[in-house]
Amino acid sequence: MEKQNEVVLFGTWASAFCKRVELALKIKGIPYEYVEEDLTNKSESLLHYNPVHKKVPVLVHNGKPISESLVILEYIDECWNNTPKLLPEDPYQRAKVRFWVNFVDHQIMARLLPIIMSRGEEREKAIKEFNELLKVFEEGIKKDFPEEFPFFERKSLAYLDIVVGAHFCNYEAFHEVVAVVFSPEKNPAIMAWLEALKNHPLMKPPHDKLVAEMRGKYLGQSP
């Protein structure tokens, strides 16, 4: 007989996109099996389950695959709807959360690569642009969610905490390997939020492992 709720996550440990899905499953208390993928040698299962993008994360629920991390988060929220909600009930609030998640994924994240790739004055300029976008984000969420801000005072992590936390709560490793990009002077509310997120028991980033990974990836240094 088929199991009622068989959940398998294909992921890779250092990926923020995969971390999002793991966080959602843990917040909702959903038991799952985790399969670590080697992206230099993708498994037949991954290629079978995500033939379009061939990327992780992929969630397989009772044999049915779902790809794209944000699609997976929404699927989890809809399927296990008697557990803590990731998205707000109100459609307008939901739209605003989706708007800012999109802003983080497409605008803010796009500014990280120029920082990684550049040096000297060019890097300073890239960091300044990154901080300006963070400021837009900070002001935007304060205006859109005045009652909820700061988010970390909520009982349970929600959609925006998951996305922001998975991307940025490892910022200390990024500072150590690449450059200091977050500062309490420039982005006080975001920094306070990240500080709380990184100390959350589900969020805690594996600092030393990440530093080694980033040194290899960004600086070409082997461990």
Ligand SMILES: N[C@@H](CCC(=O)N[C@@H](CS)C(=O)NCC(=O)O)C(=O)O
């Ligand atoms: N938009 C995708 C991005 C996923 C993604 O970029 N996954 C990376 C790991 S961080 C991957 O699987 N890369 C393998 C490849 O590009 O071949 C999502 O949100 O799930």
